[in-house]
Amino acid sequence: MSAATAQRRVIVVGGGLGGLWATLAIAGGGQKVLLFSLFEVMRSHSVCAQGGINAVLDAKGQRDSIDQHIHDTLKGGSWLANQPPVKSLCEAAPSLIRTFERMGVTFSRTPEGLLDQRLFGGVKHRRTCFAGASTGQQLMHGVDQQVRRLEAEGRVQKLEWWEFLGLVKDADGACRGVVAMDLRSLEVQAFRADAVVLATGGLGQLYAPQTTCSTNSTGAAASRVYQQGARFANAEFFQFHPTAMLGEDKTRLMSEAARGEGGRVWVPKDPADRREPGRILEAERWYFLEDWYPAYGNTVPRDIASRAIWRVCRELGQGVGGGDRVYLDLTHLDRGFVESRLGAILSIYRKFAGTDPLDAPMEIFPAAHYAMGGLWVDFEHDPASGGVTPGSPRNHATSIPGLYACGECDYGYHGANRLGANSLLSASYSGRVAGEAVLSCLAGIERGADDLPAAPFQDEVARQQAINRELMTGQGSESPFQLHDALGALMTDRVGVVRDNASLDRAIAALAELEGRAAHMDLREASPWANQTLAHARQVQDMIRLARVMAASARARDECRGAHYKPEFELPLPSAGDADGPAWQHYRERWRAENARWLKTTVAEHGIDGPRIDFEPVDLSVLAPDRPRDYR
Template identity: 35%
Template sequence: MGKEILVVGAGLAGMTAALKLVEYGAAVTLVSPAYSERAQSVMAMGGINAALNTKQEDDSPEQHFEDTMRGGSFINDPEAVENLVRTAPEIIRWLEELGVNFTRDEQGRVDLRNFGGQKKKRTAYAGARTGKQISTALIAACRKHEAAGAIRRLTGWRFYYLLLEDKECAGAVILREDTNEWQSITADAVIMAVGGPNGVFGQTTGSRLNDGYAAGRLLLQGIELANLEMIQYHPTTVYTASKQMLITEAARGVGGRLFVPKEGKPWYFMEEWYPEQGALMPRDVVSQSIHKVCNELGLGIDGKSYVYLDVSHLPRQVIDAQLDEVVSVCRKYLKLDPYKEPIPVAPGIHYFMGGIKTDKEHRTNIKRLFAAGECSAQYHGANRLGGNSLLGALCGGFFAAKSAGSADPIDHAVANRLGEQGVEAALLDLRQWDQLPRGSQGKFLELRKELSEIMYGSMGIYRKERELLKAKKRLEAMREEAGRVRHPCRFYETRTLDANLLLALAMVESALERKESRGAHQRTDFAEKNDGRFKKSSSALYDNKTVNIAFM
């Protein structure tokens, strides 16, 4: 009988893992709060990196490795990055076989373009909707296996907590959010593919479905997290009433220019400061440069923290073919015409390099527990290169599936006992929540709003000790307050706030302890990089009401 594997999350990492597990003969349960069509993966516009070397630029996996390590400021796991870049061409071929409609060059090959932090063209793309194209192909492949019974999909269910005993995972308890139903799923292995913790900050470019509950709960259960201080601000986003909207890096990859008015004419500051790569420097560098232009030089548009991104000089056919999603966002949300007008953009939270600490095989510090995609930390270090997120999700799915598929069979008697105990404990949690004062809705909403304000205030592009210490103190107090309030009608929302507060505290503690500036983590009070002490990943472990931070 094949292994039984639980995959939590149905974006690209989760679906890839499920598909590869079926190849290994496993029976897969795929759990997610919504259908894969709503996963954050669908939003990815720019592309996926692979050193295919079809542009006569002498590209290679070795150079992809060097760019990725340099972009991550050398705290990414070199063995994992080696796997990433070596597997990338195979992943592109696999996607082609699944039917992904990549944009082609004149010779009919997968076309490649420039992306930030890379001197060679190695980003494959499918117009301006690469994420949608890849997701569509994987969804179709999964449905075939669902029809055959190899993949069981549970949609509308949330991860609640792991079934653990003696640092060994036996499955998970899941919750149907709208009805508060519970079930335990025992498994020979569990793969977490739950995305980044957008809910800790609230307003990000990412999906609100990726709320950060899972990472906070895993931290509480003793799972080791890494590099939580490394949070990527994408340099070109636009603000809307509901969320930050991304203006893809592809706009700069095809020749878009960043500027502000200075002395009556456009000043292309990135091209002056970084003449070799200009606006295609790594994202942390571009975001920090925009911050400097707006906050130190006072040249932001209309006195705000915005600069212009101009694509109006590009040929119309280039915009139509590669930036149609940008045109749609600008017309719908900004009421401007990017064919004629520059786009006002500002840095916004886009990606979390930190997450569940995994090795090159995507193993965690808990036996039988694996992680893949944005929730897993090993590939990107201090800053992710554009085009490496889709690659990391798919590569993570490949390796996590291989590792989970080779796990030893579980003791089903032990797993069933843990499953029964897990559901009983979850029902007790629900009863305790129901006894909390119903008049505390106002306080709950206040805490949720304050969490966002604290995190943006202390964990921005630049950080300093005074603000971090202030945030730490307040977050500790808020955790106590949150234990006495409740969302008026949603149990899961109440528990998500608890988990978000713990995860936020771990992020702030990690930023406090990294007393240097590296990649996405910039300290005004420790402005230099300190390789002697901190050319290492940070580690966060929760023990006896304390978050312990170490570097290793």
């Protein structure tokens, strides 16, 4: 059998939308897939996505266009995203929605039976397809059913409740398999593969408990391959969702759809006003987003809204009750309309807050939500289309040969800030593209992983077992749970919504100290069966190393761009007025100068003493950055 026709084995790590789409593409192309997941795939964090998925269908007759979707995505990301992948992403979105439809996804529809679309932040057109307020869950059901079909045919094998620990590389440094741990038996085992796709999601647990992310969104897998040589890009860009529900245990997402469907954000004009919100008259309320950004109002992008809420609460002292909270108000909207469109988040708020958002405004504050940065991935530019070359083995390839990444764990599509409802789109699209790239990569392999000697696999198993033994028998005094708490507090306080270099310097020093402490843990548990503390301890160590990348990247970028905000380097926008006046001309000159210096991708490489930070150019071949972001 020739190399081109031989069946190969591919490992996909992660069972969310990115991993399932990659699995569909690879198994559908005739190759065998081993699908690893920390838990049942339908518990993946993709099911938590609420508001919708973007695609230009122009269902509302607003003369929306794919070119406008591309522009909104690039502008929303402060022009930092490589443009060919963004172009292909937006162009593929409509057909992706039709594919989901054929999978049986129950999108919300108009009374005429057409796909409904809602408004989301950073845009002026209704472009977001949705399934109530549980869109991610519905998309996952559709794709999961297709993967189950391939599983029944023997083309996919699921290994749920296994944790990825590290890569196995051959003598040339190419990825040829993984080492993983059975979370029940704690068995550590090597698995051979001709290519590996990492689709392990985000890293919001670096900010726990002030995060909307799942407890499994640790970023540990990405950290592990980074430590094995994969480059990590744009780590400083982390999105804080403006409308997170306050909670003692964690914060919970109140979808951006609430703003898109007409929700209004406000505080009492008098910060000393302690009346119930329903008793505060309209004239006594401050709708600050509408005042500051009249062109977009409550649908400004997330980074803009988060900083506005931060400013109102922390700098102006006008948060509700004098604290860190503002109102997200739905009470002026039709009750039946809100229930039908936002039922999932209403249920969450009722359950955990004990009040009904239809009767009283929700109380919200920004929380860590989404990583724009992630593993560096390549692409091949297609000059003919301006997008990426379909099926190129370079697409979504990391800097380690044979290793691909997709979904939130890569950095490919969002630049400095992600537009709402582009996450489900990028996860699905990137998974499919990565899968197609892997098929092309496999066609060029002459020597399969099964033909390799056993030594590199045995060596990596032994290394991972040694780490486990050291943790299980350690005589240290540090608790992994307390270290995680310290990490979350540190990141929230010093690498949060608003940053400054002095705080970042302290964070970098404190993280180095935390990493040292994490080498001396006491698990207080030596059980050889289902030892969750062992798995968590390993994740904490790798989260700290990834946090060092984020802090160092933030320290290296002395500007304000998207979610990365250092007030001391801000270029204040001139007052709204004549766009050709001298003030705006001078501002645009300074903005172009700043772009010449900082419109670059931050790239981190692992070093013994910490991350090494460098910068590389951004591909601007589709659309020249034409103007600064201005949502007023």
